[in-house]
Amino acid sequence: MLEIKNLVVQIEDNRILNGLNLTVKDGEVAAIMGPNGSGKSTLSYVIAGKPDYEVLEGEILLDGQDILEMDPDARAAAGVFLAFQYPLEIPGVGTMTFLKACLNAQRRARGEGDLSTPDFIRAVNAAADTLEINKDMLKRALNVGFSGGEKKRMEILQMALLQPKFCVLDETDSGLDIDALRVVSGGVNTLRAQGRSFLVITHYQRLLNYIVPDSVHVMSKGQIVKSGGKDLALELEESGYAEYRTNEAA
Template identity: 70%
Template sequence: MTTPMLEIRNLHVRIEEREILKGVNLIVPKGEVHAIMGRNGSGKSTLSYVLAGKEDYEVTDGEVLLDGKNILEMEPSDRAVAGLFLAFQYPIEIPGVATMTFLKSALNAQRKARGESEISTPDFMKAVKEAGKALHIDADMLKRALNVGFSGGEKKRAEILQMALLKPKMCILDETDSGLDIDALKVVSEGVNALRGADRSMLVITHYQRLLNHIVPDVVHVFSDGRVVESGPKELALELEAKGYAGFDEEQAA
């Protein structure tokens, strides 16, 4: 069997003495797009933060392997160098730093950590222009401070642009659909779909089924009370929409 891109084994996590993740098991093979669906408060964002290495979370048990390498002991920046990318549910604003500057610094930091040379300004401009076109991002938006005063759709597009430039091998998208109208949702989904490939895996976290009409997953996992309670083909998302999360909670309790 080939090494999965992401393997989560029995992950238990606490915040302030309270257990939020209660034994998450999940495997995302290379090149596949998996979705996690679960009601608000079930621990989806906590999972994405723990994977990215955010502080304040206490891992009490379990392992997370990225392409076979245990990442829980790694700093967030090293996880990014190893190919992990997280698009946050609430992208942070960075006043005073133009989006373009931020993107170039992020890209060069990774290149440096990998022992590669800095990208030249013309090459960078070309790459941004190309990736930005598909996402309907123009030069004016790139001159503005990152996420400051951006609409919901602009924030998500800026994140997907960052993803397109960094070329991560494991992308985690947390509620990428939140705050998007249908047109913005289409643009963002097309941007994500353009990045699908044999060497890249994705974990798409969402509360609603509608995102999965645009980013069609290979596998859907149902998340409830801090763990994956059921996994199945994409049709599982429709079943979930029809039945509601309560149906799955009952199955779990039975």
């Protein structure tokens, strides 16, 4: 379970989150929607531990442990995963080298041994087949020359291998055509489990046709201002964000 209590965050003296409270239960898929500038991406970065943000107040508890006291790598080892809106290209770093290093680092942090090369390759190939990832992509530098859809599939592949407890998807639907959206969403849905929770950040209801949420939360001016079931997303699609609009930067 993830509990966020009275989270207040600023960057360069600009207040972004203003006493935000949110609970995501074990096995739950929670969606956050809201207008540009409401603080959605800031929330994802603060959960993951991006250092640019100053936390003034509050707690983020993962299974009762305050992850704000942890470095980003320790949060990842504890089970936090962030899928970026715009995944970075990393020239010179092979995709398979990156995946193996990440997976074995997580295993060591849990006191487990490194995967053998054959076991690692079998795990990657199985996940790649599920996500319809061309095996030639695995031979290239990480995300270099990949389309938007290929980059998003690669992030879901990382998630499938790492098996995190809490997954934050920051506008995963951004830049995806309908076929890529179906594949990526299908990959996410295969990972839904009682011991794994998701926070899905999106502007649009269409993603939630494929990753159907258990709860939907509206964010405005750095706070959760309304919560409901999946039908709330349909209401927002119909009425828009006019009543929640803010000019604050995310």
